[in-house]
Amino acid sequence: MDYERWAELADRDAAGETLKPDEREFLRQYAEEHPECHAELDIWQRLADFDFAPDELRERAVALKAVQIVQQGASRGQSRLLARRRNLFVGLGAIAVAAGVALAITSRHNPMAPTPAVAFAPIVLSTTDVRVDGSLSRSGKVPEGSTVEVSQGTACLEVGPAIFACLSPNSRVRATHLVGPKRRIDVISGSVAVALKPQPAGAHFSVVASDVWSTAVGTAFSVTVKAASPVETDVYEGKVLVGKEQTGEIVFAHKLGLSSTQGVRIDPLAGAPEGVEWKALEKVSGRHFGPEVSALPEEPAAQNGNGSATAETRQSSPIVKRSEGPTPAEPAAKSPEELLQRARQFRRDQQWTSAATAYRELQQRFPTSPEAHTSLVSLGEVELAYLGDPKRALSSFDAYLQEGGPLSVEAELGKIRVYRALGSQQEEKTAIVSFLGRHPDNAETSALRERLQVLETPRQ
Amino acid sequence: MTVKKVPTAGDADVHLTQDSTVGANPSENQYQKDLELMNLAAAGDPQAQKTVALRLARRVRRLSKMMLLDETLADDASQTALIEILQSARTFRGQSSLERWADRITARTVLRQKRDERRRDRLVEPLADTDSLTGDIDAPSSMTEATPRPIEEYLASLSEPQREVLLLKHSLDYTTEEIAELTGTALGTVKDRLVAARRQLRKLIQRDLALGIQSQRGGR
Numbered sequence: 001m002d003y004e005r006w007a008e009l010a011d012r013d014a015a016g017e018t019l020k021p022d023e024r025e026f027l028r029q030y031a032e033e034h035p036e037c038h039a040e041l042d043i044w045q046r047l048a049d050f051d052f053a054p055d056e057l058r059e060r061a062v063a064l065k066a067v068q069i070v071q072q073g074a075s076r077g078q079s080r081l082l083a084r085r086r087n088l089f090v091g092l093g094a095i096a097v098a099a100g101v102a103l104a105i106t107s108r109h110n111p112m113a114p115t116p117a118v119a120f121a122p123i124v125l126s127t128t129d130v131r132v133d134g135s136l137s138r139s140g141k142v143p144e145g146s147t148v149e150v151s152q153g154t155a156c157l158e159v160g161p162a163i164f165a166c167l168s169p170n171s172r173v174r175a176t177h178l179v180g181p182k183r184r185i186d187v188i189s190g191s192v193a194v195a196l197k198p199q200p201a202g203a204h205f206s207v208v209a210s211d212v213w214s215t216a217v218g219t220a221f222s223v224t225v226k227a228a229s230p231v232e233t234d235v236y237e238g239k240v241l242v243g244k245e246q247t248g249e250i251v252f253a254h255k256l257g258l259s260s261t262q263g264v265r266i267d268p269l270a271g272a273p274e275g276v277e278w279k280a281l282e283k284v285s286g287r288h289f290g291p292e293v294s295a296l297p298e299e300p301a302a303q304n305g306n307g308s309a310t311a312e313t314r315q316s317s318p319i320v321k322r323s324e325g326p327t328p329a330e331p332a333a334k335s336p337e338e339l340l341q342r343a344r345q346f347r348r349d350q351q352w353t354s355a356a357t358a359y360r361e362l363q364q365r366f367p368t369s370p371e372a373h374t375s376l377v378s379l380g381e382v383e384l385a386y387l388g389d390p391k392r393a394l395s396s397f398d399a400y401l402q403e404g405g406p407l408s409v410e411a412e413l414g415k416i417r418v419y420r421a422l423g424s425q426q427e428e429k430t431a432i433v434s435f436l437g438r439h440p441d442n443a444e445t446s447a448l449r450e451r452l453q454v455l456e457t458p459r460q
Numbered sequence: 461m462t463v464k465k466v467p468t469a470g471d472a473d474v475h476l477t478q479d480s481t482v483g484a485n486p487s488e489n490q491y492q493k494d495l496e497l498m499n500l501a502a503a504g505d506p507q508a509q510k511t512v513a514l515r516l517a518r519r520v521r522r523l524s525k526m527m528l529l530d531e532t533l534a535d536d537a538s539q540t541a542l543i544e545i546l547q548s549a550r551t552f553r554g555q556s557s558l559e560r561w562a563d564r565i566t567a568r569t570v571l572r573q574k575r576d577e578r579r580r581d582r583l584v585e586p587l588a589d590t591d592s593l594t595g596d597i598d599a600p601s602s603m604t605e606a607t608p609r610p611i612e613e614y615l616a617s618l619s620e621p622q623r624e625v626l627l628l629k630h631s632l633d634y635t636t637e638e639i640a641e642l643t644g645t646a647l648g649t650v651k652d653r654l655v656a657a658r659r660q661l662r663k664l665i666q667r668d669l670a671l672g673i674q675s676q677r678g679g680r
Contacts, residue, residue, distance in 0.1 A: 015655055
């Protein structure tokens, strides 16, 4: 009864009512003498202290990004963009769903939108619990700068478009740089297998271990760190540039070669690469690294400190399985909306191939629907950013631009990115010049001008 | 414009500072230091801007995260709020703590973003940013001996309006009148939501305590 009175008085106090002196005294005294109040008081205190949801890495990243934007003056462009979005909403208020769909893309997937404060590498496949910065990952994402580790089984990250890295058991890596032309992960312990499709000109991907860099533009290899041993780089195919970060020692290695320098060992792989991480890599990259492809084993549940499987932990961090094997046949969708929903669901599940299939089915079955037209841009984005297929993306963007629509700007920007991905510098240059002429106030103009400058600078 | 160096600016690279002024009553001397810092930031001093952003990032992002319950949206909102704070630096008068002044900008930014998100969700296909649809919360991260579960779990059990009011009240120490003004909600509704939120949390805590659920802070 007294507890109920205490709770009622506490609520009234919080809601701004003035309590009588005796009521206030009761509040204080009762809480002092009754520990059942402490948990609640603890929450209020910690909310006041901001002692919740700590994520110092992201907090720092957000802060530095904001400073960067302000210092670059980019925020002016952002403000203009926001203002324009508001105007768009006012102007399109009564227009039908198709326009709404367009706005969604403009707003959520707009290359002009504020740069995400923190870049992520999605965990595209895992057979075990994955720890990110020491905590079990629930979100299925690894923020830039975070460490990711597995004890049993494997986990694969999509480090960039068509760049996959799979950890071997008992490995720990840091997602050091996830954006830009020089993506990088660091192997802190264990081993990581990597496959990447040929990268656009000027872009490459590095795996760094104990200050040894293994850098590639399109290949498959693994890097292993062992205590008191040289860093091992096993090259399955293609070429990997391996060197010591400090000494500048650089050697080339390729599938059939073998080179060795002090502190660096590069082995060609004689046969099919072995290990659960390579099998996982096959699944996520869609490539084949040897004659035998066995099923990816399901690893047992993670063990807690006492050695027993923790059901609750398993529930809270579900195994992420986003590799796209054969999808069971789904009942035919009856409407464009239904297909769009299906594609959206695939995107939420990061099943990019299935999402692309759903978009294409929408376009084939309901070619005259507004959804089909709008989905061309969505499809182009998926093809370009997630499926590593810039040529198909180009077709999708072109198809949209034939008729045009509210997403024309996005489609044009998509085409510029396509040309960059294809290494077609002349086309990219032409597309940028054309874009700048048509959209001089676009928020992307400063970045595009910088890029144009790079393209126009003669190579040394 | 004459710019003076502020001693704290050099600490920017070291750590995210704890909010030393939270819950305290900072002296006028501290306000004066904050004013000098903000004058530097307004003048475009990169180190001062960095110091301000790093000092405020903790509360700005945590508040955004708890109000939006989404990592990516929280990143966007806190980034936007920090940009607005830096751009408004010259309007800081040093009449309250920097944190208190920045809180209002943060709250308005997050509320605005929430309104925009709701409006878009009604109209459109949520496409690229799937994060915003999952409402994922990261692994349990804040527990104490006194609180059986992480605060995040308790807050997630509340409705959005309830959570919003609760955070504005208990984290930012706004009065119910201020919350009503900020959220554009009737005062009576604010009070009802606040009391309902507190009751809900209390019920959950009591249930957990009755079930013997213990804080796991030491176990992580």
